[in-house]
Amino acid sequence: MNLYSIKEPSFLKEMDEEELKILAQDIRDFLIESCSRTGGHIGANLGVVELTLALHKHFNSPEDRLIFDVGHQAYIHKILTGRINDFDSLRQYKGLCGFPKLRESEHDVWEAGHSSTSLSAAMGIAKARDIKGEKNYVVPIIGDGALTGGMALEALNHIGSDRTDMTIILNDNEMSIAPNVGAVHNMLGRMRTNTQYNRVKHDIEDFLNRLPQVGVKLRDMADRIKDSMKYLIVNGIFFEELGIKYLGPVDGHDFEELSNAIQISKDYNGPVVIHVITKKGKGYHPAEDDKMGKWHGLGPYKIDTGEVLGSKSTPSWSEFMSNTVLEHAKSDDRIVALTPAMPVGSKLTKFQNELPERFFDVGIAEQHAVTMSAGLAASGMRPYLAIYSTFLQRGFDQLLHDVDRQNLNVFIGIDRSGLVGADGETHQGVFDISFITPLPNMTLMMPKDEIEASQMIDLAFSHEGPIALRYPRGNVKGLKQEGTSEILEYGKWELMAEGDDMTIISFGPTLDLALEASDTLKDAGIKAGVVNARFLKPMDHQMLNALGGNGKPILTVEESMLTGGLGSLIASYLADNDYNNALHRIGIDNEYIEHGDVGKLLEDIGITAENIVLQSKLLMERANGKQIKN
Numbered sequence: 001m002n003l004y005s006i007k008e009p010s011f012l013k014e015m016d017e018e019e020l021k022i023l024a025q026d027i028r029d030f031l032i033e034s035c036s037r038t039g040g041h042i043g044a045n046l047g048v049v050e051l052t053l054a055l056h057k058h059f060n061s062p063e064d065r066l067i068f069d070v071g072h073q074a075y076i077h078k079i080l081t082g083r084i085n086d087f088d089s090l091r092q093y094k095g096l097c098g099f100p101k102l103r104e105s106e107h108d109v110w111e112a113g114h115s116s117t118s119l120s121a122a123m124g125i126a127k128a129r130d131i132k133g134e135k136n137y138v139v140p141i142i143g144d145g146a147l148t149g150g151m152a153l154e155a156l157n158h159i160g161s162d163r164t165d166m167t168i169i170l171n172d173n174e175m176s177i178a179p180n181v182g183a184v185h186n187m188l189g190r191m192r193t194n195t196q197y198n199r200v201k202h203d204i205e206d207f208l209n210r211l212p213q214v215g216v217k218l219r220d221m222a223d224r225i226k227d228s229m230k231y232l233i234v235n236g237i238f239f240e241e242l243g244i245k246y247l248g249p250v251d252g253h254d255f256e257e258l259s260n261a262i263q264i265s266k267d268y269n270g271p272v273v274i275h276v277i278t279k280k281g282k283g284y285h286p287a288e289d290d291k292m293g294k295w296h297g298l299g300p301y302k303i304d305t306g307e308v309l310g311s312k313s314t315p316s317w318s319e320f321m322s323n324t325v326l327e328h329a330k331s332d333d334r335i336v337a338l339t340p341a342m343p344v345g346s347k348l349t350k351f352q353n354e355l356p357e358r359f360f361d362v363g364i365a366e367q368h369a370v371t372m373s374a375g376l377a378a379s380g381m382r383p384y385l386a387i388y389s390t391f392l393q394r395g396f397d398q399l400l401h402d403v404d405r406q407n408l409n410v411f412i413g414i415d416r417s418g419l420v421g422a423d424g425e426t427h428q429g430v431f432d433i434s435f436i437t438p439l440p441n442m443t444l445m446m447p448k449d450e451i452e453a454s455q456m457i458d459l460a461f462s463h464e465g466p467i468a469l470r471y472p473r474g475n476v477k478g479l480k481q482e483g484t485s486e487i488l489e490y491g492k493w494e495l496m497a498e499g500d501d502m503t504i505i506s507f508g509p510t511l512d513l514a515l516e517a518s519d520t521l522k523d524a525g526i527k528a529g530v531v532n533a534r535f536l537k538p539m540d541h542q543m544l545n546a547l548g549g550n551g552k553p554i555l556t557v558e559e560s561m562l563t564g565g566l567g568s569l570i571a572s573y574l575a576d577n578d579y580n581n582a583l584h585r586i587g588i589d590n591e592y593i594e595h596g597d598v599g600k601l602l603e604d605i606g607i608t609a610e611n612i613v614l615q616s617k618l619l620m621e622r623a624n625g626k627q628i629k630n
């Protein structure tokens with residue numbers, strides 16, 4: 001069939017297995033080709049082609065609610081709900097979102113991006129259904145990786161005890177981004193291989209069902225025998241004991257098996273989990289053979305070779321950070337490294353290979369990772385926790401309650417700080433400054449380049465108390481470290497350009513824009529100094545007193561939320577100390593920033609050299625009451 005003519009999924013109801021197989025192949029071919037140009041989460045999607053077709057065949061979306069955990073595997077769902085023509089713009093500026101998006105389709109009933117939310121969402125949606133007396137199926141689709149997240153386990157605890165009617169699809173491909181880890185993963189492994197147990201269980205149930213109805217007593221006894229035998233033979237005992245009916249394992253690439261399991265679940269009154277076994281990357285060799293998580297999500301690639309296009313010549317920030325930390329760890333055996341399921345993205349695999357006994361991938365468990373770091377520090381270790389800014393949001397209470405309050409020596413590498421681009425509003429790393437700076441004991445830094453980052457890492461490992469270093473997605477500048485590293489003075493900002501008329505204060509990558517703007521402003525006769533506010537906490541009060549004292553206008557620039565950001569902190573400091581410099585802040589003003597090319601997003605927000613120039617002139621006019629020449 002012509003994929004481009006699909007408007008909604010009801011046509012699937014009429015399709016037989018052979019037709020479905022052909023459609024599955026067409027969708028795979030489309031995804032491999034389309035993602036080769038745009039990039040995207042190709043691996044996860046190739047694994048759920050048959051599963052998504054089966055779900056849309058047997059359930060009636062949108063009345064039945066399909067809730068995708070993380071949401072990175074919803075491309076087939078998007079195709080089946082009439083969005084194939086938008087795939088050229090996948091994850092691009094103003095284009096199709098890489099995750100379910102309420103405004104894109106009535107079939108997207110839940111937005112995500114962060115993992116392990118689907119079961120709690122399903123519980124809320126199912127409860128609302130029951131209270132309102134509606135009749136529909138609620139179907140969360142959760143991966144084996146996402147199932148290890150605390151929220152998912154909290155939700156199972158509730159769903160099982162409440163016996164709320166829903167069909168949980170557990171998509172088990174043995175992979176998180178990297179190979180999945182942990183005891184839940186090991187347990188799923190045992191369930192996967194227990195097909196024999198399943199057969200025995202089925203035979204016993206069959207035997208009991210055939211027993212003549214010779215009285216309640218015998219029937220009760222038979223049930224009890226069956227219950228006690230469960231411990232020996234029933235697969236999925238974990239779910240069954242929680243009160244959730246287990247069906248599986250089911251081959252997720254076999255339409256007949258999928259159909260049978262879904263039909264049984266629909267007839268069952270109460271929560272059911274269907275354990276579906278799939279192969280990540282199915283049908284495309286480079287992705288199918290990938291054991292390292294490279295094909296989980298990536299940029300454009302060559303289809304025939306699987307070569308990823310557009311690789312950079314300098315190391316990524318993640319690689320630089322993790323390898324520098326590894327060098328420290330080699331000479332200090334108190335240093336350990338932790339990651340919540342992101343060894344690939346945070347580039348900790350070298351650390352993992354070289355010092356495996358001091359490396360912990362704790363799975364999708366940010367809260368646990370933060371508190372475990374605190375525990376390590378409480379026992380004299382020097383933990384380094386690499387965590388994406390967006391995922392640290394999950395661990396905020398742990399950062400406050402366990403790390404900061406106890407003033408422990410935890411070093412946090414805040415990866416993907418600032419805008420991340422293609423993943424969009426669920427993943428932008430723009431809130432951490434606002435939620436970290438109120439914590440009394442924290443130190444928070446962001447370097448302008450890798451040389452400064454090196455100095456900050458030195459400082460972090462000798463610092464007493466919690467300390468965090470933000471670094472962006474993308475690559476380091478490729479600067480050469482000359483001689484021995486200079487020692488960074490704690491809490492000191494850096495004057496990068498002199499200028500008597502006004503001061504631009506920024507930090508991290510946006511400093512380059514500030515320097516460029518300062519140069520341009522000279523043509524308009526404005527001498528703008530540039531300050532590198534590399535310590536976001538504590539701020540450099542000596543420098544601020546000097547700037548406050550000279551009374552000249554101050555412009556702040558940050559790739560971060562304005563509320564609680566550096567500009568706000570400076571404004572508060574100036575006001576609290578009776579300085580009345582004219583001030584303007586450039587940053588993100590109370591909105592979520594969607595997906596797209598970071599350059600374009602920065603332009604929209606006004607984080608460009610041109611806008612810094614413009615705002616500087618306006619600020620100078622405001623302060624001096626006279627117009628500046630263009």
Ligand SMILES: Cc1ncc(C[n+]2csc(CCOP(=O)(O)OP(=O)(O)O)c2C)c(N)n1
Binds near residue numbers: 142391
């Ligand atoms: C809270 C949170 N932590 C980490 C991530 C990063 N992440 C995205 S997908 C993924 C792996 C999910 O594995 P699984 O649920 O098994 O899905 P699969 O990709 O295997 O289909 C991870 C760790 C995230 N999205 N949210």
Ligand SMILES: CC(=O)[C@@H](O)[C@H](O)COP(=O)(O)O
Binds near residue numbers: 416
């Ligand atoms: C869906 C998700 O959370 C991850 O797959 C994320 O897209 C990874 O981002 P990076 O590509 O920046 O590692």
Ligand SMILES: [Mg+2]
Binds near residue numbers: 174
């Ligand atoms: Mg998985």
